[in-house]
Amino acid sequence: MSIRKSPLITPRSTSMVGATALSAALLAATAIPSHADEALADLVETVSPSVVTVIASLDAKPMPANGQEFDFEGQPFGEFFKRFGMPEGFGNPQHGPSQGLGSGFVLDEAGYIITNNHVVDNASKVTVRLNDDRSYEAEVIGTDPLTDIALLKIEADEPLQAVPLGDSNEIRVGEDVVAIGNPFGLSSTVTTGIVSAKGRNISDGPYAEFIQTDAAINKGNSGGPLFNMEGEVVGINSAIYSPSGGSVGLGFAVTSNIVEHIAADLRDDGQVSRGWLGVSIQNVSPELAAAMGLEGTTGALVSDVVSGSPAEGVLEQGDVIVAFDGDKVDSSSELPVLVGTTAIGTDSKVTVLRNGQEKVLNVTIGKHQSETASAGQPAEDALAGKSLGVTVAPLSETARTEIGVPETVEGVVVTSLQPDSPAAKAGLRRGDVIVKFGNQDVQSPQALKAALEAQSTDPALMLINRGGNQIFVAVEIA
Structure with missing residues (x-):
């Protein structure tokens, strides 16, 4: 009696052979080529000497009467500190002298260092430790709490190795990035990831925009650089979002284009001079768009024009700003960054929708003026x-x-x-x-x-x- 091969067995055997071959092919295709590993290692080896540790010393403070460890109210990025914790070492400043650890990078061979404002805020002494363990006392040239940027200066024995700033506008979502810093005090820690999103607005201030990345960022990374694969700094690691205080793949870096503008201003005179248009703005909601007869919800709606401002006599209440100097304005959060980084005295063009018609208006940018407003309870004659x-x-x-x-x-x-x-x-x-x-x-x-x-x-x-x-x-x- 002859034995016939079951048609149910033969295809299965063939399938298993095919699956094995397919798995091998997939493994070969997904394996990272050795030259890619070498390229990353070469990048890290090249830029690491420019990444520094920033040590901020704080004097002893008396224990507050209510027993609270730190008052976050009114502090720049205070809400983030509540959620994610302070930079390493800042936890209990009232119990005695303490040190906070952060990161930074060399902007200029003359000894200029970039870090976060919250790393050095209220410090009585700031020390910069280089990659080769040399340490220098740093002068705080200037700080900008609204963008969380600080510029330091050290007098080193020899020119330092600086890293270039890249164009953060050119970076794309999905692009590989590398973060180097000192998480939890572990110096020269390297993590990799991708750009998860651009143009994030995570703070109360209107002048900072962020790159979101899934590269691991933890306490102590604050002020450290975020590199693209060309070895250019495209952001400063400033904050994370995490219920536990550790990295969960939601890190945020201030864009390098903002860093470049703020650093140049601070280096000039230790202060930041922002461009000012003089309008109150808000987003265009679907309801507002329907009420105003607009086709879309993009742009920044002008809700008020400040008397005596550059916008007075040029812009009107109800205008929707859709572009500034050729840059598209998709939401109200984008306009302050564009205006704030424009030099005072610049003749700029503002594109608006007014009564359904597009107009291009000319305005001379002024110097930013800070205004405060209070709120209370009204009278009751109704x-x-x-x-x-x-x-x-x-x-x-x-x-x-x-x-x-x-x-x-x-x-x-x-x-x-x-x-x-x-x-x-x-x-x-x-x-x-x-x-x-x-x-x-x-x-x-x-x-x-x-x-x-x-x-x-x-x-x-x-x-x-x-x-x-x-x-x-x-x-x-x-």
Whole structure:
């Protein structure tokens, strides 16, 4: 009797052979070529002498009466320190003299060093330790808390090896990057990863934008360089996002283009001079776009123009800035960076959408002016406005003072809101001043009611003043 091969066996055997061959081919294809390993090793060997350790010494501080270890409120990047912890060694400054460890890199052979502001902030003495263990006391030339950048200077025995700054605008998502620093005090630690995202805005300040990377970054990496594969610095490692305080692949580096601008300013006179346009801006939400008849939600919506600013007489409330000096503006967070890094006195071109028409306007950039505004509680002489679900009151001088609204602002103050009302859903708050409803000025509760009755489009566009800042909101009134 002859034995026939089962058709169920033969294909299986063939499949196993094919799978084995396929696996071998995949392993061969995915294996990193030795020349790639050598290229990375060569890069690290070349740039490592330019990466330094920054040691910040803090004097002893008395234990606060409430027993809290550190007051994060009002501190640059304070929210990040709450979540991720301070740089290594900064944990309990009140118990006695302490040292904080961070990283940095040599910007210039003359001894200029770049690091993070939060690494050297409030330090009584700063020491820079080079890759070959030589140490020098550093002078803090200047700091910029709004971008978390500090420029140091040391007097070395010989010219230092500097690393070049690359163009962070040219780096692409998915590109390989290398981080070198001193995580947990372990000097010259190298980690690799990719660019996960660009243009991140993670701080309260409007002037810093970040590269997001999955290269491992931990405490002590702060101030260290993020390199591209050409050996150029494309960012300064500044923060991580992590529930545990350790790296989970969410690291953030201030872009090298911002570093270049800030470092040059600090080197010049120890201070940062930012360009100023003089407008309050906000994002264009889908609701605002619908209320304004816009096709998209890109751009920065001008909610107010500061009196006496470069923008006065050029830009108008309701303009949507879509480009600045040829650079596209997709959101409101992008404009301050573009304007802030523009030299004072520069004649710039601002492209706006105004009443559905695109216009290119000329404006001369001024020097940035800091403004503060306070918020409080309004008075309670009210009149109901049923269509919005709010109670409003005339803007008395007492209310104006309490909520921090300038004398030039006219409107009615919101004293209460009904839960789930159109105004509440639009984001209005108690203490907001309604300045305009639709195209009509609102200088009294009666004027608001008249504007509501005359409003024909839904959603309606409303201009409010919140603590001195003008904001557009879109509110459903149907």
